[in-house]
Amino acid sequence: MDLFRRFLIIVTGVMMTSQSASSGPQDCCTAGDVENVQSSWQRIWGSAHTERRVLIAKTLFDDLFQFYPEARALFRRVGIDDPESPEYRSHLLRIAGGIDSLVHLLSSPNIIPEQLAHLGEQHAERPGLKKAYFEELVLSFGRVLPKVDSCVQAQSWINCFEKLMIVISAYIDNKQP
Numbered sequence: 001m002d003l004f005r006r007f008l009i010i011v012t013g014v015m016m017t018s019q020s021a022s023s024g025p026q027d028c029c030t031a032g033d034v035e036n037v038q039s040s041w042q043r044i045w046g047s048a049h050t051e052r053r054v055l056i057a058k059t060l061f062d063d064l065f066q067f068y069p070e071a072r073a074l075f076r077r078v079g080i081d082d083p084e085s086p087e088y089r090s091h092l093l094r095i096a097g098g099i100d101s102l103v104h105l106l107s108s109p110n111i112i113p114e115q116l117a118h119l120g121e122q123h124a125e126r127p128g129l130k131k132a133y134f135e136e137l138v139l140s141f142g143r144v145l146p147k148v149d150s151c152v153q154a155q156s157w158i159n160c161f162e163k164l165m166i167v168i169s170a171y172i173d174n175k176q177p
Contacts, residue, residue: 029160034106036156041103044149050093056148057092057099058083063140064133071133074126102164116164120171134169138162 044052065072072080079087098119105112123129138161142154 029106029156029163033153033156033159036153037106037160038103040145040149040152040157041100043151044145045100052148053096054089054092056144057096059144059147060137060140061092061095063144064137067136068130068133071130074128074133102161106160112164113167116167117171120168123168124171129172131169131172134165138165 044056046052061075075088075091078091079085082088101115102112105115138158141157141161145152145157146154
């Protein structure tokens with residue numbers, strides 16, 4: 001394991017451990033935020049809702065593309081030009097599965113650093129990917145999910161996913177989060 005990856009895993013562990021015990025400022029992912037995110041995700045995610053999963057992932061990315069239309073080019077290899085294509089729908093399911101995994105790992109601060117490192121390494125390999133896309137995607141959670149479930153507390157999603165996206169996007173240019 002290279003030094004940068006080890007560093008990020010340690011930093012992530014510290015961030016996630018301190019956030020789960022925190023009840024501090026609004027920009028922290030508190031234990032209450034984790035509970036809000038996990039309970040709202042459970043309501044909207046249900047195992048019988050494969051079509052909803054695709055729609056949620058598609059809507060999150062459509063929201064991102066409103067602010068960064070050039071980011072669509074990153075998804076050409078998975079068929080974004082035909083949103084109903086099996087390739088694009090499969091990719092959206094993989095994205096939704098990744099979100100699901102992160103939501104469940106929010107309450108496992110000792111495990112989540114490895115998953116974030118894995119996702120960071122995967123995304124670092126994508127030419128043209130920018131940190132700004134991750135930053136906007138965090139805000140997309142806050143704009144989109146309350147439309148799916150009126151009980152979603154957007155700020156909880158932003159607080160928690162901001163921390164996650166900071167770590168994942170740090171791999172893009174190999175800088176400290």
